[in-house]
Amino acid sequence: MTTKLAALSTTRRRFLKGTGAALAASATGGLCLPALAQAQEITIISNLGNAQQREILQRLATEFEAKSGAKVVINNMDHEAHKTAIRSYLVVGAPDICFWFSGNRMKAFVAKGLFDDISDLFARENYKSVLGATTSAVTVGDKQYGLPMGGILWGLFYRKDVFAQHNWTPPKDWKEFLAFGEAAKSANLVPISMGTKELWPAGGWFDHMNLRINGLDKHxxxxxxxxxxxxxxxxxxxxxxxxxxxxxxxxxxxSSFGWEQAGAALAQKKAAMMDLGGFVRSAFPEADLPQLAYAPFPEIVPGVARYEDFSVNSIHVPANAKNRQGARDFLAYFYKPENLGAFLAAEGAIPPRNDCPPSHDPLVNAAVEELKKVVATSQYYDRDTDPDMAQEGMTALQEFMVKPDRRDQILGRLEKTRKRIFG
Known part of the structure; x- marks a missing residue:
């Protein structure tokens, strides 16, 4: 196995990145490798920043090489550098496998014919039966162009002890939600802790409102x-x-403080709930983490199916890959529940497939169970739309929360931006 390392960095938006290669296992656990995959090396480009994940994927790569005799060449790139490099290497010098984002960012490369259709791999491994709603994250026109990786399920988080103290239960519909808010205020708590200094929390709230009122297709x-x-x-x-x-x-x-301060307010029992991803746990003292719980955003319009924001990263086969069969064999092995589970556990991410081994984190296990009830998923406002539109949109949504009387002007401005970007 050959591994090349470059400088690594991480951000809030970092995607789950990996290195390694492996072989598809048959339904009986035996190994069956096409001659092409044995004859050619498999090249991988990623930007894995988690040391434990690098170790796990290198272990999988070593296993692959021992069982197949194939050579694996792994290039780990800096996260920010990769964002630029991928736009070039997908056209010239494509690897066999690369890591990226699903949703709109994937669609942009699909539209240019730069990601391979791997629907055949989905059918061969029967992935839809274990991915369920998450399949939509890598689907364009009923075809799959990648495999969803670990993700973040967004929803309403609360403290169990606070709810027990007030004899509250998470609101299930809009009527209950409004009543809950009044009860929280009566208890001198902010109903929903929110910090929009970074803008994106306002986008997340909009996502939930629109999904519950208009559904996924319109969103x-x-x-x-x-x-x-x-x-x-x-x-x-x-x-x-x-x-x-x-x-x-x-x-x-x-608008004057960020999500971490808002999360601290939830942890300190100053607020009753918060709309966020599971990383809200970082705002809690270790001793208080057992009190943190998840609830779905309440139903607003009866009959609208349950759709959720589940931000997932993804792994792809470039259309210009030299060894597309070998890439499929790697993905099939890497994506086995025990292998994917070990890789994702290193970062505490939620597995997209429902048959991965249980996590040691109860919040992760709860999210896996909730995903089984979800009909389909979106990503997140700034992942689902054009980056320029996302920046303008999130700025406008924060402005609406501060000055709701400007709604018409705000939406009119957003419409001008939409026309400029999308035509």
């Missing part, structure tokens, strides 16, 4: 620039959001 149509921001379908979204703002559901001065 993605908006993200793809096919629906106007002045479309009447968004009227009830902003109407109900405005009702919450008027009722004082969110943290005062939320």
């Amino acid at each position: 993605i149509a908006l993200m793809d620039g096919k629906v106007q921001y002045t479309d009447p379908m968004l009227t009830p979204v902003f109407d109900k959001w405005n009702d919450l703002l008027k009722a004082g559901f969110f943290s005062p001065s939320h």
